[in-house]
Each structure stands twice: as structure tokens, then as C-alpha cells.
Amino acid sequence: MKKQVxxxxxxxxxxxxxxxxxxxxxxxxxxxxxxxxxVISWEFLTTAPTEGMTAGGIFPAIVGxxxxxxxxxxxxxxxxxxxxxxxxxxxxxxFWIKFIRVMTNNLGGIPSIVFGLFGMALFVRTLGFGDSxxxxxxTLGLLxxxxxxxxxxxxxxxxxxxxxxxxxxxxxTKWQTIQRIILPMAFPNIITGLILSIGRVSGETAPILFTVxxxxxxxxxxxxxxxxxxxxxxxxVIAVSGTDLEATRPLAxxxxxxxxxxxxxxxxxxxxxxxxxxxxxx
Amino acid sequence: MRKFFEKIIEFILTIxxxxxxxxxxxxxxxxxxxxxxxFTHPEIENGYALCVNAGNPVNRLTPFQIxxxxxxxxxxxxxxxxxxxxxxxxxxxxxxxxxSDEELGEEYEFLPEKLGEVIRETPGIVAFLPMQYxxxxxxxxKMLPGENLHPADFFGGxxxxxxxxxxxxxxxxPLLLGTLWVAFFAILIALPLGLGVAIYLSELAGExxxxxxxxxxxxxxxIPSVIYGFFGLVVIVPFIQKTLNLPVGETAFAGSLILAIMxxxxxxxxxxxxxxxxPSTLREASLGLGANHWQTICRVVIPYSMSGISAAVIxxxxxxxxxxxxxxxxxxxxxxxxxxxxxxxxxxxxxxxAELGEAPTGGAHxxxxxxxGCILFLITMLVSISAEWISKKQAHKKGF
Numbered sequence: 245m246k247k248q249v250x251x252x253x254x255x256x257x258x259x260x261x262x263x264x265x266x267x268x269x270x271x272x273x274x275x276x277x278x279x280x281x282x283v284i285s286w287e288f289l290t291t292a293p294t295e296g297m298t299a300g301g302i303f304p305a306i307v308g309x310x311x312x313x314x315x316x317x318x319x320x321x322x323x324x325x326x327x328x329x330x331x332x333x334x335x336x337x338x339f340w341i342k343f344i345r346v347m348t349n350n351l352g353g354i355p356s357i358v359f360g361l362f363g364m365a366l367f368v369r370t371l372g373f374g375d376s377x378x379x380x381x382x383t384l385g386l387l388x389x390x391x392x393x394x395x396x397x398x399x400x401x402x403x404x405x406x407x408x409x410x411x412x413x414x415x416x417t418k419w420q421t422i423q424r425i426i427l428p429m430a431f432p433n434i435i436t437g438l439i440l441s442i443g444r445v446s447g448e449t450a451p452i453l454f455t456v457x458x459x460x461x462x463x464x465x466x467x468x469x470x471x472x473x474x475x476x477x478x479x480x481v482i483a484v485s486g487t488d489l490e491a492t493r494p495l496a497x498x499x500x501x502x503x504x505x506x507x508x509x510x511x512x513x514x515x516x517x518x519x520x521x522x523x524x525x526x
Numbered sequence: 527m528r529k530f531f532e533k534i535i536e537f538i539l540t541i542x543x544x545x546x547x548x549x550x551x552x553x554x555x556x557x558x559x560x561x562x563x564x565f566t567h568p569e570i571e572n573g574y575a576l577c578v579n580a581g582n583p584v585n586r587l588t589p590f591q592i593x594x595x596x597x598x599x600x601x602x603x604x605x606x607x608x609x610x611x612x613x614x615x616x617x618x619x620x621x622x623x624x625x626s627d628e629e630l631g632e633e634y635e636f637l638p639e640k641l642g643e644v645i646r647e648t649p650g651i652v653a654f655l656p657m658q659y660x661x662x663x664x665x666x667x668k669m670l671p672g673e674n675l676h677p678a679d680f681f682g683g684x685x686x687x688x689x690x691x692x693x694x695x696x697x698x699x700p701l702l703l704g705t706l707w708v709a710f711f712a713i714l715i716a717l718p719l720g721l722g723v724a725i726y727l728s729e730l731a732g733e734x735x736x737x738x739x740x741x742x743x744x745x746x747x748x749i750p751s752v753i754y755g756f757f758g759l760v761v762i763v764p765f766i767q768k769t770l771n772l773p774v775g776e777t778a779f780a781g782s783l784i785l786a787i788m789x790x791x792x793x794x795x796x797x798x799x800x801x802x803x804x805p806s807t808l809r810e811a812s813l814g815l816g817a818n819h820w821q822t823i824c825r826v827v828i829p830y831s832m833s834g835i836s837a838a839v840i841x842x843x844x845x846x847x848x849x850x851x852x853x854x855x856x857x858x859x860x861x862x863x864x865x866x867x868x869x870x871x872x873x874x875x876x877x878x879x880a881e882l883g884e885a886p887t888g889g890a891h892x893x894x895x896x897x898x899g900c901i902l903f904l905i906t907m908l909v910s911i912s913a914e915w916i917s918k919k920q921a922h923k924k925g926f
Contacts, residue, residue: 251820255730261722262731265794266742268787272749272757323542330543334536346914347547353841353910354903355848357875358553361882361899365556369887386549393546417528419535440748447750450850450875454882476752476851483756484855493760500756504749511748515741 273504280501283494289502292462297482298491302499307464308472309446309506312456315381315468316388316445321438323385324392331393332400333422352390357450359387364454378468380456387451388441395437399430436517443510447503449476475503557903560896564680567890568672570693575660576670577645577653584608587652587670589679592693595652603650616644616653617692634659642667654692675890680897686861686872688881688891696894700863702901705873707864708778708857709846712785716842719786720793721835727794728801729823747791755855758784763856770868776858778871784852789842796841800834801827837916844909848902850875874898 287301294300327348335341363383373379403426411421427434449457457477465472479499482492569589570576576592578584584607587595594600596615603611621630621641630637642661645651661667675696683697727739758780767775804827812822828835858870859880878895885891 247818247821251818254820254823258722258726258730261719262726262735262739265719265723265746265790266739269742269746272753275757275761276753323545326539326542327545330539334539335543344543344547346911347550349914350907350910351546351550353844353906354550354553355850355875355906357848357850357878358557358899358903358906361878361896362553362556364882365560365896366552370556389546389549417532419532443748447748447752449750449752450879453879476750479756480752480851480855483759496756496760500753504753507748507750508745511741511745515744 273508276497276500276504279494279497280504283498284501288498293460293495294462296487297460297495298488299495302475302478302495302502304462304464305473305475305478305499306502308456308458308474309476311377311465311472312380312384312452312474313442313445315377316384317438317442319382319385320388320392320441324389324441325396325434327389328393328396328400329422329427332397333418333426348390348393351386352394355450356387356448359383360451360454363451368455374469375454375456375458375471376469377456377465377472380452380472380474381468383451383455384445384448387448388444391441391444392437395440396430396434399433399437400426402433403429432517432521436514436521439510439514439517443507443514446506446510447476449474449480452477475499475506479503553903557896557900560893561900562897563888564696564890564893564897565675565677567675567893569675569679570654570672571691572889573657574654574692575657575672576692577641577651577655577660578668578670579645579649579651580666580668581649582608582668585670586673589675589693589695590683590685590697593685593687593690593695596654596692611650614648614651616648616651618653618655618659638662639664680894684863686877688885688894694890696890698898698901700861701872701874701877701898703864704778704857704861704871705847705875708781708785708853708871708873709843711778711782711867712789712846713839713842715782715786716789716793717839720790720838720842721797723790723794724797724801724838725823725827728798729819729827743791743794746787747795751788751849751851752855754784754788755852758852758856766868772868774858774870776856776870777868778857778864779867781853781857781871781873782867784856785846785849788849788852789846792845793838793842796838797831797835800831800838803834804830833916833919837913840909840913840916844906844913847909848875848906850879854879874902878902 289301289306290303291301292304293302331341331344331348335344360383363379363386367373367379367382368375371379373382407425407429408421411425412418416424452474456471456474458471458473459481461471461473479496482499483496570592576587582603584603587606591600591606595606595613596617598615600606601613603609603613621637621644624644625640630640637659638661641653641655641659642664645653645661646664646666660669662669680696681698683695684699685695685697686700687695723739723743727736731739762783763775763780765775766772766777766780808826808830809822812826813819817825853873854876857872857876859872859876860870861872861877862869864871878898881891882895885895
């Protein structure tokens with residue numbers, strides 16, 4: 245009987261730990277939502293910060309983050325998808341493909357601050373883009389590349405080989421098969437990965453510190469060579485460097501809430517799509 | 527025509543396939559180019575030099591010794607390999623309190639001469655002077671040959687004071703140890719928690735519970751680090767300060783707690799994957815021998831998935847070591863050697879993030895930060911490669 249007791253104790257502990265983890269998430273979310281929801285108003289979302297960032301809204305930061313999402317998507321999506329098509333459809337099983345896989349994994353493990361350093365050295369200085377949307381987009385795009393590649397590869401692998409064989413047997417070339425059969429079939433799964441990478445981009449702070457983010461810039465960007473404010477960096481700035489903490493704290497809660505809501509929505513869309521697809525495939 | 531088109535497509539795809547490798551190559555090139563430039567900078571501030579009395583046998587002072595001398599911590603020449611005599615540190619501006627403007631000349635043309643006079647008359651002097659006013663040719667003055675920053679002083683240095691004069695201190699140790707210190711305790715907290723959840727998910731949870739837990743964990747991984755930092759700053763830091771009665775709440779402990787939460791998703795997912803891969807034959811054999819579920823988990827599932835669990839820990843370390851924003855916001859950023867969990871500390875990524883904006887481009891400080899980036903890069907590469915190696919071992923095991 246003793247081992248039964250041990251088992252009950254152990255399993256009880258594991259249940260408790262799992263509850264704690266769920267609890268932590270709800271604690272963080274609940275806290276930010278509770279503190280932030282009073283601050284959110286139409287005005288907060290659509291005006292620029294004023295009075296040394298102790299009043300006003302976060303409109304330029306929202307626009308900046310959208311610019312960066314768009315810019316990094318333009319870079320990461322095509323390259324990432326093509327790269328995944330190559331590794332899963334074209335490259336055989338030799339040394340080269342293993343090398344690429346290892347490199348992609350390694351790139352995914354590099355800390356975001358190192359991407360920031362690299363982006364500053366290459367895009368801001370060497371290529372002379374300066375602190376700009378284009379420099380930040382390149383940096384963020386490269387940062388999410390491994391994520392895009394990995395999810396696309398998984399999506400492509402999920403397509404049964406019978407489809408490839410039938411298409412090839414009908415006389416289609418390899419690229420025609422990929423273009424007309426494989427990619428459309430894998431499309432919904434690929435989209436899930438792309439959405440998750442957008443979620444990653446919208447929250448990253450370290451890579452944009454030295455490549456694009458502006459401390460305070462009330463006007464909106466005019467070209468891709470302009471600096472922008474960005475939500476995560478703005479949150480960092482008003483959270484730590486405000487001279488008047490009493491006045492800026494509510495704004496920080498509001499900014500954090502907007503950021504969390506964006507990330508939540510992105511994650512919800514992604515998991516909704518995935519669930520729908522699982523049913524579709526079954 | 528069609529074949530030609532296919533060839534072009536394949537070529538484009540091959541290029542895209544190589545992108546990640548090229549990016550890594552570029553990162554290595556740019557990081558290490560700037561980082562290695564660090565060792566070509568002089569030890570003391572650019573454009574300055576140190577002079578001593580010609581009778582002084584000392585020919586070399588390390589950056590640390592120079593700093594200690596000008597901080598009045600080292601007061602005798604004997605401590606740095608000279609004769610027994612008191613050290614008199616002399617900064618350039620002091621000359622203006624010793625001589626009037628007329629004595630120094632309208633264009634400061636007599637300045638080097640007067641400096642030479644001071645050095646000649648003070649046997650224990652060490653003067654920190656701009657290159658242009660150095661009394662080079664005067665008798666009784668010896669200029670210390672300025673050496674470049676030395677790898678030994680960087681890798682073995684115990685102080686990080688990149689903006690002090692005359693000799694900035696670029697010591698890696700406090701930052702490296704700070705990073706490892708925070709990471710170690712983060713993993714110590716996250717490991718039991720993560721392992722427990724992983725066991726629950728792979729062995730005990732029903733379909734419904736999994737459907738709640740899995741998205742929760744994904745969401746934890748998806749929350750931006752700056753939000754974790756902010757949460758830590760407004761909730762955990764004041765809490766630690768109050769309950770433990772500390773002068774400041776921004777401590778290594780706050781950093782470890784936040785990082786533990788951030789490492790959880792990685793640890794849980796990887797460890798759970800490994801446990802789920804335990805062959806059912808092994809499980810059934812154990813149950814068939816009369817072991818109950820818990821015994822099976824302890825003696826069969828966990829030992830079998832040990833390499834997967836180690837990969838989880840290693841990847842968790844990788845996540846934690848490179849984390850920037852959250853650590854920057856909650857650890858207090860004091861670049862000191864870590865002594866306890868309840869004091870401020872500073873990590874490598876936080877240092878880069880906090881100082882790169884202020885460091886003049888191309889200077890020693892700027893390149894020192896790139897060198898820190900190189901070290902961070904090497905650490906995470908090591909982490910990725912060892913995790914890869916371990917999971918390969920796990921994959922081989924499946925065969926039996």
C-alpha cells in the first residue's frame with residue numbers, strides 16, 4: 245500500500261505544479277489587464293505622447309510597431325518559405341542539408357541582443373541605412389527567419405507523399421507540383437507559423453534598440469529611412485527612465501496592455517487556425 | 527524552356543536555403559571584426575599618456591594599477607614594482623592651480639616646460655597628460671610606453687568601469703559571473719517546476735487538461751520579454767524588497783525568478799517531448815512486472831528520457847543567458863562580482879543594451895561591447911550544439 249501512497253503524493257505535487265504554471269500566466273495577464281484597462285481610451289490609442297511622455301497616447305508607437313511587422317514580414321516570409329521548400333523538397337539527405345538544419349537551429353538560438361549588435365554593425369553602419377525602419381526590419385526579419393523556416397518545413401512535411409507522386413505521374417514538373425499542389429495544401433499551416441512570427445516581432449525590444457527605435461518621436465514616419473517609436477521599446481522607456489513615475493506608471497500599464505492584447509490576439513488566431521486545420525485533415 | 531525554368535527555380539531555392547548559414551557567417555564576421563578591434567586600443571584614454579620621473583624604475587602599469595593609483599588605493603611605488611616611495615598622482619588640470627595663465631603663456635606654449643618642471647621636482651609623481659603637451663625632450667621625464675589593451679586584463683579583469691579615466695576598466699569576470707549566477711538560480715527554480723509539469727502533461731493529464739495547459743505554455747513563451755521585465759519591476763521587485771527587508775528590490779534573485787518563468791516553456795516542451803517518446807513496450811514491461819505508474823515514471827520513463835531532459839535544461843540555459851530586457855529591468859545593473867542572491871547584479875546582455883547607445887562608435891568601449899557580444903554568441907552556439915548532440919543521442923536510442 246505504501247507505494248500507492250507515494251504515487252498519490254507525487255501525482256498531487258505534479259497537479260499542483262501545473263496549476264502554479266497556469267496561475268503564473270493568469271496572474272501576469274490579470275495584473276496587466278486590471279491595471280491597464282482603466283487607461284485605455286480612444287484618445288490613448290490615437291494621440292502622440294505629450295508633456296515629456298507623462299501624458300497623451302501611444303499612437304506613434306503603434307504605427308511604428310505595425311511598420312516593423314510589415315517590414316520584417318516582407319523580408320522573412322519569402323526567404324523563409326523558399327528556404328523551407330528547398331530543405332524539405334529539393335535537398336536530399338546528404339551533408340549539406342544536415343548542415344543547413346544545424347545552422348538554422350543555431351540561428352534560432354542566438355540571443356536577440358546579438359542580432360541587435362549585428363544589425364547595427366551591418367545595416368546601420370556598413371550599409372549606411374542609419375537608424376531606420378529598413379535597418380530594423382532586416383534585423384527583425386533575420387531574427388524570425390528560423391521560426392518561419394521551421395514551421396513551414398513542418399507544414400510541408402505534413403503533406404502525404406501520395407500527392408507528390410500523383411502530380412508527378414500526371415506529367416507535372418517538380419516546381420509545378422510544389423506550386424500548384426504542395427504549397428496550396430500546406431498554406432493554412434504555413435500561415436499559422438507566419439502569424440506566430442509576427443507575434444515574436446511585435447514584442448522584441450533588444451534588436452530594435454540600436455537599429456530603429458526612437459526614444460520620443462511624435463510624428464509618423466514618411467519613408468523607410470525614418471526612425472520610429474515601437475511599443476515594446478516605448479514600454480521599456482516609460483517603465484524605467486521616467487522622471488515622474490507617478491504620472492507615467494498608468495501610461496506604462498496601458499502600453500503593456502496594448503502589447504499583451506496584440507500578442508494574445510495573434511496567438512489566439514494561430515491556435516484557432518491550427519485547431520480548424522486538425523479537424524480538416526482528420 | 528521548361529527545364530531551364532526549373533533550373534532557375536532550383537537555383538533560387540538553393541540560395542534561400544543557404545540564407546541562414548550566410549547570416550550566421552555574417553554575424554561571425556561582423557561581431558568578431560569589431561570585437562577583435564578592441565585589443566588594438568591603448569590601455570589609457572586615447573590621446574593621453576602617463577609620465578613619471580626619470581629616476582623611477584617602473585616601466586609598466588596595468589590598467590587596474592593605474593585606476594587604483596588615481597583612486598588613491600595604491601599609495602606606494604613598491605606595490606607596483608618600484609622603489610619605496612609615495613605615489614603622487616597628478617592630473618592635467620592641476621597644472622592650472624600651480625601656475626598662473628601668464629606663466630603658462632598665451633597659447634600655452636610654456637605648458638610642456640612647466641609640466642616637465644613639476645615631474646622633475648616630484649620623484650614619486652605619475653602624471654596623466656594629453657599627448658600634445660607631453661614634455662618629451664626634457665631631462666628627468668620618462669613617458670611610460672603605452673601598451674594596447676591586453677586579453678589577460680579583459681578575460682581576467684574583475685572590474686567593469688568602461689568610462690573611468692585615466693584607464694577604463696574592461697573586466698569580463700563580473701559580467702560573465704553575473705550572467706551565469708542569475709542563469710544558474712533561474713534554472714534551479716525552473717527545473718523542478720518544469721519537470722513536474724512535463725511529467726503531468728505526458729503521463730497524467732487527460733485530453734481536456736492538455737487542451738488547457740498546452741496553449742497556456744505557448745502563451746507564456748509568446749509574452750514579450752519587456753512585459754516580463756515590466757511585471758517584475760512593478761510586482762516582484764517591490765515584493766522582494768518588502769518581504770526580505772532589503773535596501774533595493776532590484777536583485778539577482780528578482781532576475782532569477784523572472785528568468786525562471788521565461789525558461790519554463792522551453793523546459794516543459796522539450797522534456798515532455800522526450801518523455802512521450804518512451805516506447806510503450808518499456809512502459810508495459812514495467813507495469814507488467816508489478817510496478818505502479820509512479821514507479822514506472824521514476825525508474826523507466828525518466829531514466830529513458832534523461833538525455834531529452836538534459837537537452838531541455840541546456841536549451842533553457844540558452845534562453846536565460848541571452849535574455850536582455852527582463853534582466854535589464856529587474857537586476858539593478860551593478861557591475862560587481864556576485865556575492866549573494868540579494869544584491870544587484872549585471873549580466874552581459876544587459877550591459878550591451880544599456881551601454882551601446884552611449885559608447886562612441888569605433889572606440890574601445892564600443893568594441894568591448896561587441897567583444898561581449900562575441901562571448902554571448904559563443905556561449906549560445908555551445909548551447910545549441912550540445913543540445914543538438916544530446917538529442918541525436920536520444921534519437922539513436924529509439925532504435926533498440
